[in-house]
Amino acid sequence: xxxxxxxxxxxxxxxxxxxxxxxxxxxxxxxxxxxxxxxxxxxxxxxxxxxxxxxxxxxxxxxxxxxxxxxxxxxxxxxxxxxxxxxxxxxxxxxxxxxxxxxxxxxxxxxxxx
Amino acid sequence: xxxxxxxxxxxxxxxxxxxxxxxxxxxxxxxxxxxxxxxxxxxxxxxxxxxxxxxxxxxxxxxxxxxxxxxxxxxxxxxxxxxxxxxxxxxxxxxxxxxxxxxxxxxx
Numbered sequence: 001x002x003x004x005x006x007x008x009x010x011x012x013x014x015x016x017x018x019x020x021x022x023x024x025x026x027x028x029x030x031x032x033x034x035x036x037x038x039x040x041x042x043x044x045x046x047x048x049x050x051x052x053x054x055x056x057x058x059x060x061x062x063x064x065x066x067x068x069x070x071x072x073x074x075x076x077x078x079x080x081x082x083x084x085x086x087x088x089x090x091x092x093x094x095x096x097x098x099x100x101x102x103x104x105x106x107x108x109x110x111x112x113x114x
Numbered sequence: 115x116x117x118x119x120x121x122x123x124x125x126x127x128x129x130x131x132x133x134x135x136x137x138x139x140x141x142x143x144x145x146x147x148x149x150x151x152x153x154x155x156x157x158x159x160x161x162x163x164x165x166x167x168x169x170x171x172x173x174x175x176x177x178x179x180x181x182x183x184x185x186x187x188x189x190x191x192x193x194x195x196x197x198x199x200x201x202x203x204x205x206x207x208x209x210x211x212x213x214x215x216x217x218x219x220x221x222x
Contacts, residue, residue, distance in 0.1 A: 033209075040122065042202070042212040043158065090157055101146050101206040105157035 003027050006091050006106035013081055014114050021076040021109045023091030032074040033103065034066060035090040043090055049074060078111075086113045118205050118213035126219045133190040135216050137203030140184070146206035147179055147186045152215065153199045162188065193220040 004025045013019045023032065031050050035043040047056045049068045063085070065077040078085055088110050092103040117140045127133045139147075146165055150158035164170045164177040164186070176189040190197055200215040 040214065042118070042214040045209055045211075048209065101148050101163060101204065101210050102160050103158075103210060105159065108157050 004091060004093055004104050004106035006089075006109045008109060009107060010110050010112070012112045012114065015082065016080045019078045019081055019111065021078075021089050021091075021111070023074045023076070023106055024072050025093045025104075026072070027093055027095075027104060028071060029093035029104070030071075030096045031094045032068060033090075033092040033094070034064075034074070034076050035092065037088045037090055037108075038086075046076070081111070081113045083113050086111055118203055118211055120201075120203050120213035120216050122214055122216060124217040124219050126221060127193050129193060129195060129220055129222050131193050131220075133193045133197065133218055133220070135188040135190075135201050135203075135218065137186045137188075137213055138184055139186065139203075139205045141205070141207060142181075142184060144181075144184075144205045144207060147177070148204040148206070148210070149175075149177060149186075149188045150202040150204060150212070151199045152202055158202055158212075190218075193218075195220045195222050 007022045033048040034046045037043040045057050046060045047066050063079050067075045088108045090108045091106045094103050119138045149162040151161050152158040162175050162177040164179045167179050167181050170177045174191045178187045198220050200217045202215045203213040204210045
């Protein structure tokens with residue numbers, strides 16, 4: 001059973017054309033994260049939500065925005081993608097209780113910018 | 115700048131051997147440490163976590179933590195080709211900070 005679902009799995013866009021990536025979860029977890037992972041690099045946290053509270057990382061570019069309309073869904077908006085934004089975007093969730101640091105990842109959305 | 119450092123590899127071991135993966139971290143106050151496995155083109159999945167100094171065993175996997183040396187390792191005994199993946203070390207600092215991963219290749 002898929003628990004963290006990301007759509008689309010593959011997204012091709014043109015330079016500067018806005019993109020929205022979606023993430024849904026059936027785990028009812030309080031916390032949802034967006035990570036960016038470039039080839040052979042560590043996943044880099046962009047932002048996370050604790051319930052509706054939004055937490056932006058200091059070095060996340062303004063080009064990246066996020067929305068969480070309800071517990072189950074979270075969106076990543078890239079307003080004007082550049083070539084450097086080509087990456088795998090990983091959505092993850094976690095519980096407040098249990099093992100802190102145990103993240104449940106979706107399959108990822110791979111973004112290509114032409 | 116809090117960092118997690120890993121040798122990117124690739125680390126190649128023969129089937130049945132012990133694979134040893136290493137990680138160092140910069141924040142002496144870190145308390146929680148994790149190993150995630152990531153198959154090519156897939157998302158990371160948690161395989162081990164460790165909080166206390168010493169060893170923690172789970173099947174063929176052993177995590178080792180030495181807080182004084184700021185060093186975490188993962189041993190995989192009886193390595194199988196299906197263990198071939200990138201292994202990400204991560205440290206909890208109010209958020210999960212990942213290393214860049216070590217690519218492991220287990221040769222039949």
